[in-house]
Structures are given as C-alpha cells and as structure tokens.
Amino acid sequence: MATISDVARAAGVSPATVSRVFNGGRVTPERVERVRKAASDLGFSPNRVARSLRMQRASVIGLLVPDIENPFFTSLARGVEDAAQRTNLSVVLCNTDDDVEKERRYLDIALAEQMAGVIVAAASRKHTDLSALAARGMPVVAVDRRPRAAAVDAVTVDNQLGGEEATAHLLDGGYERVACITGPAGASTSEDRLAGYRAAMRDAGVSEESTRPYVRYADYRVDGGYAATRELLALPSPPDAVFVTNSLMTVGALQALRESGIEPPDVGVLSFGDVPWASLVRPPLTTVQLPSYDMGASAAALLQERLAGSGKPLQTVVLRTALQPRESTRGPAARD
Amino acid sequence: MATISDVARAAGVSPATVSRVFNGGRVTPERVERVRKAASDLGFSPNRVARSLRMQRASVIGLLVPDIENPFFTSLARGVEDAAQRTNLSVVLCNTDDDVEKERRYLDIALAEQMAGVIVAAASRKHTDLSALAARGMPVVAVDRRPRAAAVDAVTVDNQLGGEEATAHLLDGGYERVACITGPAGASTSEDRLAGYRAAMRDAGVSEESTRPYVRYADYRVDGGYAATRELLALPSPPDAVFVTNSLMTVGALQALRESGIEPPDVGVLSFGDVPWASLVRPPLTTVQLPSYDMGASAAALLQERLAGSGKPLQTVVLRTALQPRESTRGPAARD
DNA sequence: CGCTCCTGATAAATCGATTTCTCAGAGAAG
DNA sequence: CTTCTCTGAGAAATCGATTTATCAGGAGCG
Structure with missing residues (x-):
C-alpha cells in the first residue's frame, strides 16, 4: 500500500505538500497536478488509522x-x-x-x-x-x-400522543376492555406509550384502578408478547382488545390469540410500530407507523x-x- | 484520557514495561502489581488507534x-x-x-x-x-x-439441493405448472436455486422448454416479487404454484396474489428463506429454512x-x- | 540598492502504543 | 576471581498522516 511519502517521492515534493493537496492548503496548480497524477498512479489512499491518530x-x-x-x-x-x-x-x-x-x-x-x-x-x-x-x-x-x-x-417520536391515538382508535371501534402490552419498565418508550394508553382510557371514563389488571410489561420481543397475551387471556374477564407497543411483540400476541381460537376482528389488535407484512395478516392489522x-x-x-x-x-x-x-x-x- | 506514558510515570517504570504487562512480556511480579494499580487508578484503556497503527x-x-x-x-x-x-x-x-x-x-x-x-x-x-x-x-x-x-x-448452503427439494415438494402437493421467481441474474444464490428448480422439473418430466415462461429474475426485494408475480398471472396459462427464492419477494408475491383474489392453497407458494411471521399468514406458508x-x-x-x-x-x-x-x-x- | 513582506514549500514534531536494540546486573561455569 | 550467559528493563525507532515552525525566494517600496 502506497504511503504519503511514496507519493511525495514520486511527485518530487514533500509529504506535507501531498497532504495539503488532499486536505485543502495552498499549493501551486502545477504541483497539484503532479501530486494528483502520482497518487492515482500509485493507487494511493490515505491510511485512515494514521490520520485518526493524528487528528x-x-x-x-x-x-x-x-x-x-x-x-x-x-x-x-x-x-x-x-x-x-x-x-x-x-x-x-x-x-x-x-x-x-x-x-x-x-x-x-x-x-x-x-x-x-x-x-x-x-x-x-x-x-x-x-x-x-x-x-x-x-x-x-x-x-x-x-x-x-x-x-x-x-x-424521538411523540410516544404518548401516539399511544393515546392508538388506544382511542380501539375504543372508537367499539372495544371496551382494552389491554396494553408495553416494553421494559425502564425504557422511556414503554412508559410514554403506556402513559398515552392511560390518558385515553381516562378520557373514556375508565378508572386507572380498573385498567391495572390489563397492563403488562414485557421485553419488546416476540416471546414477551406471546407470554403477556397468554396471561391476559387467562384473566377472569379477559380484554376484548389489546394495544401492543411494538411490532415484534405483536407477532407474539397474534400467535397466542390464534392458539386460543380468538382472532381479529373478534378481538382488537393494534400495533405500535409498523409491520412490513401487516397487510398479509388476516384481517389486516391497524398499526401506528413510526418514521x-x-x-x-x-x-x-x-x-x-x-x-x-x-x-x-x-x-x-x-x-x-x-x-x-x-x-x-x-x-x-x-x-x- | 490517560496514555501509556501517564501510567508508566505513575508506576515509576517505562512505557515499554507497561505495554509488556498488558500484552504478555516478562515482567517481575512486583512491577506488574505497580503497573496494574496505576492503570486502574488512572482508568487507563489503551488507545486502539495507536495500537492499530503500530500493529x-x-x-x-x-x-x-x-x-x-x-x-x-x-x-x-x-x-x-x-x-x-x-x-x-x-x-x-x-x-x-x-x-x-x-x-x-x-x-x-x-x-x-x-x-x-x-x-x-x-x-x-x-x-x-x-x-x-x-x-x-x-x-x-x-x-x-x-x-x-x-x-x-x-x-454457503446447498442452494441447488434446497431449490430441488422445494420444487419437488410443490410437485408432490399436486401442483403442475410451477413457476420460479429467483434473484438477480448475477448472484450465485439465484442461479443455484433456479438450477435446483430446473432439476426438479426435469425429474418430473417437464421439458426445460416449457418451464421457460415460468421463470422470472427479480431483485430479492418486496417490489420485485410483486412485479414478477403480476407478470406470471398475466400469462395465457398462469402457473398454479410458485417457488420464490427469498422471503422478501415472497411478501410481494403474496400481495400480488391477494390482489388477484387467488390465494393458497388454490395456488402453491413456497418461500426460500424463513419468514418469522410465516405462521401468521393464512394458510401458513411452507418455507425452506436457512441457517x-x-x-x-x-x-x-x-x-x-x-x-x-x-x-x-x-x-x-x-x-x-x-x-x-x-x-x-x-x-x-x-x-x- | 537594501529592506520588508508575503507566498509556497519543506523539515521536523506530533499523535500513542509496540517492539527492537542495548545495557546493566545477577548467577553460573571454569 | 574472571568470563560468559541470561533476564528484566529502559531508550529509542517505528507505524503514516497532519501541522507547526522555519526557510527560501520573489515582489513591492522607499
């Protein structure tokens, strides 16, 4: 691999001049030409490691x-x-x-x-x-x-607003016992989307107390969505709709629902985060699209x-x- | 950020010794101890750029x-x-x-x-x-x-064998006019999977001549699969099954089929490459799983x-x- | 004509770690 | 006691590019 000194030698100039040609310094046009030619003849490309060290x-x-x-x-x-x-x-x-x-x-x-x-x-x-x-x-x-x-x-995105709209959409669709499967407790996205859900439920006149059993924290993975859905379905009064706060968990949720023989539109499912194949799921899924x-x-x-x-x-x-x-x-x- | 010299100074040794401590050279235990302590006190971690340059x-x-x-x-x-x-x-x-x-x-x-x-x-x-x-x-x-x-x-995987098995599976399922949507013409995976398809068709007694209209090259993307499927459906005698050589194109193919009102199992679809949500598509898709x-x-x-x-x-x-x-x-x- | 100023170019220092070369001192052999 | 060997450690070279300090030479001015 050619170094800057090789190029300098070939062009009959100093390494400093070669550096200036490539990094914008004052060099006479005639020399610029010589250096450019020498560089391309030798297939020179500057060693990024050396450059990083110096810079x-x-x-x-x-x-x-x-x-x-x-x-x-x-x-x-x-x-x-x-x-x-x-x-x-x-x-x-x-x-x-x-x-x-x-x-x-x-x-x-x-x-x-x-x-x-x-x-x-x-x-x-x-x-x-x-x-x-x-x-x-x-x-x-x-x-x-x-x-x-x-x-x-x-x-970021406005997760709270998004969560609110999503939940409201389910409520507008006639569902009543809307559950929420959200991400890990520490993450801001989980909490904000959940906060949106809570706000929408409150607006619909559902007390925070009564939504509590319908809220599940999971891990943003397929398996987490699956497990959480199973839990929800096992409740004495299972939800009739679920707002899932990410697309991977939605896959898990749909699997769990299918296994139980309950499927949209008998149960409402809304995914936060787009699923590229959403249109292939029967019936197609409503999603909140994230940019x-x-x-x-x-x-x-x-x-x-x-x-x-x-x-x-x-x-x-x-x-x-x-x-x-x-x-x-x-x-x-x-x-x- | 502490450098190797800082550590050397703090430990009262030379930089060379510090380097030897971390990269395995002979150093007396007592000095090793001093260097280790100095390094952790200073929170030293070697500059990878400098190391890369030298190495x-x-x-x-x-x-x-x-x-x-x-x-x-x-x-x-x-x-x-x-x-x-x-x-x-x-x-x-x-x-x-x-x-x-x-x-x-x-x-x-x-x-x-x-x-x-x-x-x-x-x-x-x-x-x-x-x-x-x-x-x-x-x-x-x-x-x-x-x-x-x-x-x-x-x-690699044995793409030809995989393609052969996939095609044979469709033929065994009773489909007759099996088409193949493969990837870009240049890629080895496209050609090998297609070769597998051809071999299976040959074994089933279908002449290469008559498979020709059923072969489409696309780009391994969703849109490519969609377009190819549209073309196939427009043929005078459209295929009754299609072997799609990657999962993204399969999404496109399924979309095109849905739009035409034809769906599995009325048409056979087999995807090369796993689709994580395969079990959610109705009816579930047979796939060739790639490790x-x-x-x-x-x-x-x-x-x-x-x-x-x-x-x-x-x-x-x-x-x-x-x-x-x-x-x-x-x-x-x-x-x- | 002599002096200053400016431009373009070079030599050399620099970044931080590794590694070769060299040396001092301890211990062994004669 | 002298000489040789061996080990551990430091000084210095090295990797390749950038950049500062320095310098040579030409232009401009009094």
Missing part, C-alpha cells in the same frame, strides 16, 4: 441499538447510514441486547477507537451513562429513547451538525407518528 | 451485506457479531445495496482502516473484486454467495482461524437447508 478523531460514528433484528432499528440504521455516507462517515453498528453492561463496553470502545460521535438508543433510562463521552467532548445523539439526565441532542428511517436520518444530521462545530443549544426533534387503519384494505378473498 | 491491524472486521433490511442478513449479522465478540473483535456492518460500486468503496475503506478481515456476501459473482485484499494478505470469507474465482474461504445465524457464526469462526495464522488449505463450509412444511398448523379459526 484525534476517526471518521467513524457508532450506532448503538438494543436489537438489530427488530425491523424498527434496522430501518433506523439505514437512515443513519445513508445520511452518514454523504459526509464520508462510516457507521459501526453495535447490538446492546438491552444489556447495560454490554452497552457500557461498546461505549468504552467508542472512546478507545476515538469515534467521531455516537448515536444511541439507550438500553436503560436510568443506568445508561453517557458522561464519559460528554467529558471527552464526543458528540452524542439519543434516538428513540431519551436517557434521563444526559445533556444530549435527541430524536424509523427518518429518525435515523435526523439523528445523523444532528450529529453531523455537532461535528461541524455547531454551538447551537441542545435540541430535541420530535417526529409524529401516523395511525394507519387497515380495515379498508380487506382483499376480495376475505370472504369469511 | 498494522485493527481489531475490527468488516461485514458487507447487500441489504440489512433483509431478515436473513440481519440474523447472519448477529451470528457474526456474537462469534466476534468472543475474541474482542468489533464488527462494522456495511450495506452494499447490491451495488458493485458501493461495495468497492467499502472494500477500499476496509483496506484504509486496516481492518483485520472481511466477511462478504458479494454483490456480484463476476464483478466483486477481492484481489486487492488478498494482495495485502487480508483474510476474507465469502458468505452466502460465492464470488467467482476468488481464492477465499466460504460458507442464517449459523452461517454468520461459521464465517466468523473461519475468519478468526485465519487471523490466528492457520495455514490450512482454503475451505468451503456447506450447510444444509431444512424444508419446513406448515400445512398442519392451520389454526382453529381457519374456517373459510
């Missing part, structure tokens, strides 16, 4: 997500990646498994690798500690979930702004969710 | 996949990541979008970042050029798709073997697919 900053950003198998995060990751690509940043994708310890390890790596910045969907509201990064001046953007006290930019790709893109844009040295005060971008009813898309084959 | 190798491996939104690759990525974690390797995930140019750019980055190695699901059988990596002695493992002539280790996670894990293991300096001859690991019939799981609510 004290790599051209890599870290993206920490709890579960890359969750389509929401995959799509978010694409948003980040596409935006990052535009400024020649690479993205390192890290799975935290919602494990604070694993997350901490990745944050250490981000520091040791001198990454340019980090976008993080925090594993825990309380325990995720971003202070070490802040201390080193590394820009951080929180996405999807807000860590509690950290002073960082953030991109996952845009959240990733916005987060990356925010981070890049900070990297460029923006001194703006911290900002939180809140995107809107969109309720997508699917009753109307019942295909002609839905004869039952 | 001429980073502790990062690149994973290049065509589409991270495809569940197959997500699961494969987890396999790679879990295996890599065990030897303290980080994984950089790169989306190539099946674009040879984008892929080339990522391969360049892998070189410039001095990554320890690369695992690649090649965008193109012909045009993916791994020679530059090989020339630099960077270990490469091909996964899922075999690049044509490259001398690299590989992990995606294991493929990732095996690829990572192979790579690590090379990194450890194994001089073994090149090997190709071929995993088996598993046909998963789902007819029997029809739930009680399937009354139509």
Whole structure:
C-alpha cells in the first residue's frame, strides 16, 4: 500500500505538500497536478488509522441499538447510514441486547477507537451513562429513547400522543376492555406509550384502578408478547382488545390469540410500530407507523451538525407518528 | 484520557514495561502489581488507534451485506457479531445495496482502516473484486454467495439441493405448472436455486422448454416479487404454484396474489428463506429454512482461524437447508 | 540598492502504543 | 576471581498522516 511519502517521492515534493493537496492548503496548480497524477498512479489512499491518530478523531460514528433484528432499528440504521455516507462517515453498528453492561463496553470502545460521535438508543433510562463521552467532548445523539439526565441532542417520536391515538382508535371501534402490552419498565418508550394508553382510557371514563389488571410489561420481543397475551387471556374477564407497543411483540400476541381460537376482528389488535407484512395478516392489522428511517436520518444530521462545530443549544426533534387503519384494505378473498 | 506514558510515570517504570504487562512480556511480579494499580487508578484503556497503527491491524472486521433490511442478513449479522465478540473483535456492518460500486468503496475503506478481515456476501459473482485484499494478505470469507474465482474461504448452503427439494415438494402437493421467481441474474444464490428448480422439473418430466415462461429474475426485494408475480398471472396459462427464492419477494408475491383474489392453497407458494411471521399468514406458508445465524457464526469462526495464522488449505463450509412444511398448523379459526 | 513582506514549500514534531536494540546486573561455569 | 550467559528493563525507532515552525525566494517600496 502506497504511503504519503511514496507519493511525495514520486511527485518530487514533500509529504506535507501531498497532504495539503488532499486536505485543502495552498499549493501551486502545477504541483497539484503532479501530486494528483502520482497518487492515482500509485493507487494511493490515505491510511485512515494514521490520520485518526493524528487528528484525534476517526471518521467513524457508532450506532448503538438494543436489537438489530427488530425491523424498527434496522430501518433506523439505514437512515443513519445513508445520511452518514454523504459526509464520508462510516457507521459501526453495535447490538446492546438491552444489556447495560454490554452497552457500557461498546461505549468504552467508542472512546478507545476515538469515534467521531455516537448515536444511541439507550438500553436503560436510568443506568445508561453517557458522561464519559460528554467529558471527552464526543458528540452524542439519543434516538428513540431519551436517557434521563444526559445533556444530549435527541430524536424521538411523540410516544404518548401516539399511544393515546392508538388506544382511542380501539375504543372508537367499539372495544371496551382494552389491554396494553408495553416494553421494559425502564425504557422511556414503554412508559410514554403506556402513559398515552392511560390518558385515553381516562378520557373514556375508565378508572386507572380498573385498567391495572390489563397492563403488562414485557421485553419488546416476540416471546414477551406471546407470554403477556397468554396471561391476559387467562384473566377472569379477559380484554376484548389489546394495544401492543411494538411490532415484534405483536407477532407474539397474534400467535397466542390464534392458539386460543380468538382472532381479529373478534378481538382488537393494534400495533405500535409498523409491520412490513401487516397487510398479509388476516384481517389486516391497524398499526401506528413510526418514521424509523427518518429518525435515523435526523439523528445523523444532528450529529453531523455537532461535528461541524455547531454551538447551537441542545435540541430535541420530535417526529409524529401516523395511525394507519387497515380495515379498508380487506382483499376480495376475505370472504369469511 | 490517560496514555501509556501517564501510567508508566505513575508506576515509576517505562512505557515499554507497561505495554509488556498488558500484552504478555516478562515482567517481575512486583512491577506488574505497580503497573496494574496505576492503570486502574488512572482508568487507563489503551488507545486502539495507536495500537492499530503500530500493529498494522485493527481489531475490527468488516461485514458487507447487500441489504440489512433483509431478515436473513440481519440474523447472519448477529451470528457474526456474537462469534466476534468472543475474541474482542468489533464488527462494522456495511450495506452494499447490491451495488458493485458501493461495495468497492467499502472494500477500499476496509483496506484504509486496516481492518483485520472481511466477511462478504458479494454483490456480484463476476464483478466483486477481492484481489486487492488478498494482495495485502487480508483474510476474507465469502458468505452466502460465492464470488467467482476468488481464492477465499466460504460458507454457503446447498442452494441447488434446497431449490430441488422445494420444487419437488410443490410437485408432490399436486401442483403442475410451477413457476420460479429467483434473484438477480448475477448472484450465485439465484442461479443455484433456479438450477435446483430446473432439476426438479426435469425429474418430473417437464421439458426445460416449457418451464421457460415460468421463470422470472427479480431483485430479492418486496417490489420485485410483486412485479414478477403480476407478470406470471398475466400469462395465457398462469402457473398454479410458485417457488420464490427469498422471503422478501415472497411478501410481494403474496400481495400480488391477494390482489388477484387467488390465494393458497388454490395456488402453491413456497418461500426460500424463513419468514418469522410465516405462521401468521393464512394458510401458513411452507418455507425452506436457512441457517442464517449459523452461517454468520461459521464465517466468523473461519475468519478468526485465519487471523490466528492457520495455514490450512482454503475451505468451503456447506450447510444444509431444512424444508419446513406448515400445512398442519392451520389454526382453529381457519374456517373459510 | 537594501529592506520588508508575503507566498509556497519543506523539515521536523506530533499523535500513542509496540517492539527492537542495548545495557546493566545477577548467577553460573571454569 | 574472571568470563560468559541470561533476564528484566529502559531508550529509542517505528507505524503514516497532519501541522507547526522555519526557510527560501520573489515582489513591492522607499
């Protein structure tokens, strides 16, 4: 691999001049030409490791997500990646498994690798500690979930409003005993969506006391949704509708319902977070669509702004969710 | 951030000694103790960039996949990541979008970042050029798709056999005019699965000539599957079953079929590649399951073997697919 | 003509860890 | 007692790019 000195020698100039040609310094046009030619002849591409060491900053950003198998995060990751690509940043994708310890390890790596910045969907509201990064001046953007006290930019959706709309939609559809299966107790998304559910129920005149048995915390995974649904069905007075706060748990919930022989529309199911194959489930599922790709893109844009040295005060971008009813898309084959 | 010299100073030794303590050199126990203490007092963690520069190798491996939104690759990525974690390797995930140019750019980055190695699901059988990596002695493992002539280790599944079994299963089910929607013409997986289809049709006494109209190349995406299915349905004598060679295209195919009012079991649909929600589609879909996670894990293991300096001859690991019939799981609510 | 100022280029320092080279001192062998 | 060997440790070179300090040479001005 050709180094900057090889190019310098071939072009008959000093390494410093070569560096200036590529990083914008004043160099006479004639030399610029010589250097460019020598570089392309030798197939020179600068060693990013050496550059990072000298610059004290790599051209890599870290993206920490709890579960890359969750389509929401995959799509978010694409948003980040596409935006990052535009400024020649690479993205390192890290799975935290919602494990604070694993997350901490990745944050250490981000520091040791001198990454340019980090976008993080925090594993825990309380325990995720971003202070070490802040201390080193590394820009951080929180996405999807807000860590509690950290002073960082953030991109979220209005989870409470979304949860409220979702629940209200079920109530409007004539369902009465609406249950809610939400995510882990620590996460801001779980709590906010649940708060939306509670608000909608209150508005409908249902006391908080009587909703209590219908609320279940699970883990945002298929199995969690399944187990929670089984529990709900075993209640003396089981719910006639369920608001599930993420798409993977919805898969589990539908499986559990199917096993019990109860299915939409006999039971109402509403998923927070889009399911790409929602239209294939019979009858089609109503979902709250999350702008996952845009959240990733916005987060990356925010981070890049900070990297460029923006001194703006911290900002939180809140995107809107969109309720997508699917009753109307019942295909002609839905004869039952 | 504390450097190795800070630690050395605090412990009253030279930086060389500190390095030896952490990387296994001969140091007297008493000094080891002093260094360890100083390091933990200062919260020292070695700067990976500096280390990479000196070692001429980073502790990062690149994973290049065509589409991270495809569940197959997500699961494969987890396999790679879990295996890599065990030897303290980080994984950089790169989306190539099946674009040879984008892929080339990522391969360049892998070189410039001095990554320890690369695992690649090649965008193109012909045009993916791994020679530059090989020339630099960077270990490469091909996964899922075999690049044509490259001398690299590989992990694949027996796509032809899988395609044959899948097609045979449809024929056994009583379907006669079986179509095949396969992936991009360049990719080895497309061609091999198609070859399996052709073999099965031949065995059933159908001439290659007459299968020709029933073969469609698409792009392994939802939309591609949709469009191909529309075309097939518009034929004078439309197929009565279709073998779709990946799960995303299957979603598209099912959508197209639904729109036309034809659905399983009136038409046979068999998906190559598992669909996590297969059991929710009515009636449940038969799929060919791919050991995606294991493929990732095996690829990572192979790579690590090379990194450890194994001089073994090149090997190709071929995993088996598993046909998963789902007819029997029809739930009680399937009354139509 | 002499002096200052400016421009473009180079030499050398720098980033932080690893590793080779060199050396001092302890212990063994003669 | 001298010489040789061996071990542990420090000094310094190294990886490759960026950047600061320095310098040479030409233009402009009095």
